Amino acid sequence: MVQRNIVILISGGGSNMAAIVQASLRAHWAQRFGARVAAVISNKAEAGGLAFAREHGIAAEVVDHKAFPDRQAFDAALAACIDRHEPALVVLAGFMRILTPEFVARYEGRLLNIHPSLLPAFPGLHTHQRAIESGCRFAGATVHQVTAELDHGPILAQAVVPVLPDDTADTLAARVLTQEHLIYPAAVTSWLEQQMARAARELA
Numbered sequence: 001m002v003q004r005n006i007v008i009l010i011s012g013g014g015s016n017m018a019a020i021v022q023a024s025l026r027a028h029w030a031q032r033f034g035a036r037v038a039a040v041i042s043n044k045a046e047a048g049g050l051a052f053a054r055e056h057g058i059a060a061e062v063v064d065h066k067a068f069p070d071r072q073a074f075d076a077a078l079a080a081c082i083d084r085h086e087p088a089l090v091v092l093a094g095f096m097r098i099l100t101p102e103f104v105a106r107y108e109g110r111l112l113n114i115h116p117s118l119l120p121a122f123p124g125l126h127t128h129q130r131a132i133e134s135g136c137r138f139a140g141a142t143v144h145q146v147t148a149e150l151d152h153g154p155i156l157a158q159a160v161v162p163v164l165p166d167d168t169a170d171t172l173a174a175r176v177l178t179q180e181h182l183i184y185p186a187a188v189t190s191w192l193e194q195q196m197a198r199a200a201r202e203l204a
Helices: 015-026 029-033 049-055 071-083 101-106 127-133 169-203
Strands: 004-010 035-042 059-062 087-092 111-115 138-145 155-162
Touching: 004 015, 004 071, 004 169, 015 029, 015 035, 015 049, 015 169, 029 035, 029 169, 035 049, 035 071, 035 087, 049 059, 071 087, 071 101, 087 169, 111 169, 127 138, 127 169, 138 169, 155 169
Parallel strands: 004 035, 004 087, 035 059, 087 111
Antiparallel strands: 111 138, 138 155
């Protein structure tokens, strides 16, 4: 079976990364798809998710964006670090950096992101506060393929939660996050299933 390495990029606590790692173990991705989370990379050395990765025997690396003169130089170094792990899939899980078009093109079709809104509504930052201020009765999260346009690209999965009358941005964010932890591993699973099916067709 072809080895399918997954590289996850984080900037903080990495709860979505942890959900994906736990799903990969619980659902036996290695046996089913030849897939494993091979590395977790952060642009911040203090990112809490790096400790989780190390505890699970996953390579944990830092490419500090502040060490580079511009976005292009950082993205080139980040790509070099990613490519050492020969990724089949690159997953953005709370990675708080806008990526250059060149970086996105390098991983076209194998670069996923999760955004805490029901895209195409509320791309960018402060999504929960904006949803509340707009009077939305529902909010949610979206897993999508990454394109050069921020928070766009083909939608792979969405989850919907109610916006309650007394919600703050924090309480709404917490409700959305519980759904993110479900749909992101499910979307990665679907991506892997599609890769297996494509490989089977090519062998037929």
